[in-house]
Amino acid sequence: MKPQSLFDKLWSRHIVAYETDEAPAVIYIDLHLIHEVTSPQAFAVLEERELKVRRPDRTFATLDHSTPTLPAASDGRRPFTTKEAEEQVAALIRNCDRHGVDLLRLGDPRRGIVHVIGPELGLTQPGKTIVCGDSHTSTHGAFGALAFGIGTTEVGHVLATQSLLQRKPKSMRVNFSGAVPRGVGAKDMALAFIAEIGADGGQGYAIEFAGEAIEALSIEGRMTLCNMSIEAGARVGIVAPDEKTFAWLEGRDFSPKGADWDRAVADWKGLATDEGAQFDRDLNIDVSNLKPMITFGVSPDAAAPVDGVAPDARTEIERLAAEYMRFTAGERFADASVDRVFIGSCTNSRLEDLRAAAEVMRGRKVKRGVVTLVVPGSEAVKRAAEAEGLDRIFIEAGAQWREPGCSMCIAMNGDKGTPGDLVVSTSNRNFVGRQGKDVRTVLASPATAAASAIEGKIADPRPYLQETDDAA
Amino acid sequence: MPLEPFSKLTSRTLVLAQENIDTDQIIPARFLTTTSREGLGKAAFYDWRYDENGRPKNSSLFNGVDPATHQILVGGPNFGCGSSREHAPWALLDFGFRVVISSDIADIFKSNSLKNGLLPVSVDEQTHRQLLAAPGALVTVDLEAERVSIDGAGETAFRIEPFARRCLLDGVDPLGRLLSQMPAIEEYEARHG
Ligand code: SF4
8 A cells, every 4th residue: 555644544534525626525523622712603604504513522612712811700700801702702601502512611620722621631632633713723733633723614514514625735744853952842843943934834735743853742842833833824733643642641531441542542553654655845854953932023934043133124024024023133132121921822831831931930030020921721731730839930930820711822801912012922923913902922932931031031041941950 | 604606806906015914914803702793894904904092094005995996905925824713704805805816825714715705816926916016906806717817918817726616606605515415424424433
């Protein structure tokens, strides 16, 4: 048989009807994750057409995008920023109740950001097709699942038929060679990769991330990297499942149990790309000399090492971006004053991310005036972090420890910057106004964000880690 | 939801030359708390059109543009990147656009647009440059022939995924195709549990 890639295998396993010149393939969807923002209009269409949710058992809902991260008042009411946001949440509750879909409500100990809770609950598994009305659904690819974001009409299609019409994308393999230095992690790899191929470089491709640096990455790190695939224009980013994947999933709520588990693992082991499989594009990135990365523009591909200087604008567009970001060519990033720091989002809000930030913040103080939000990705992450005392480290440093949610990543729940603010953020998009009107976003890793909170300037985390190492 | 059929349109262009115009620009997140898909035109490019007090910006390219005569939006490369929000094509359609032209259009935005009757046209770079340089040009987009022409002059071919093209020409909801596959879907489920 012709050697197949991981992606080929995932694709062919889910074909209900083959693609022809006239029509796309019909692809079966194993797991459909939904949230409050992109689902109401899909449920409305379903009802207009008098259709039911075909597989409520394959549908799972959470509340995350517009939910407050401040605690409930004494009467139990949550501080929603607008009536519409509250109504949107109420609509999802109604829709899920009516259609028998499991929903993690506010107060549920399993609730969290959709791309954090899927893996955490073991809903995300190798070999599955997973979709969600959210472009960062690529996150689940870290487990060797075929996962991608869809629009609201397609959310309706999956609700009604558990299937989607799709053309098979092209394939790209990105090999990460070498070992990353201390203080450099998955977020830096992601930014370096996007800077390399451009914000549209992955358009039309499903990307497999492979190589020694990927094997060495933790599962959390792989999620961070796959999460950012969409910032290179690719809907799909995947990593072959391995022993780390299996160990991470074993025993989770929805993971197979007993003999089913053994069967599942045996099957998952066969998913890896076969020797000799062909890709439409192959790329290698050597990470041995990679430095912590930050973005300096208004597109995620405008990324550079944190210890560098703002580059010359080569085009009118770059000049406008530099003007918006207020970086002058030749200016050291380390000289830029920071107003806010956001540590959170489905890119970097898992336990490992919070540990990395805490390692830098431990025993130190956030620079006076720098508003620093630490927002865990889920209730489970929050509990685990508190059990380790990470919340104390953040609070003692002067940061705010919040309730789980998307928060300043999309800034639609009230958490946002004020006009002109420079925000160092562990989220995934530095678009104009994404974190509030006229807010300037600098994307970075949790360690870099934490170091920037302490210095009140864009800061390299490596000296802080060096101190920890020396003390050990 | 039947699609509004699209076959051929002649209209003037509004040109937004910037590259990477993301869906956060097309409709900022604060307008996403709606549970409806109606009336989003007022939110389209809101922060480009209005200042913090909600007053129209003098510098806005939208000033003096009549949506009825400018139904073709020409954007810089990588138009529609970012979030999967379908509110982006909903807002553009409600504003009055029927066509978006760029050298390359982001995947999810393209797919969302096609499902709502907004035609995403990717053209070669030369044609793109020509369009960017001629704001307000009279452009004809012919979906049946898959050709776009500028001011009656040069003509260029474009391609729309054949199934989506059929649906748009006929005004047919693609959900019908999936529903017609129900026996195959059931059979798949029987095989895979
Ligand atoms: S954290 Fe940000 S990117 Fe992730 S799901 Fe929420 S809004 Fe989307």
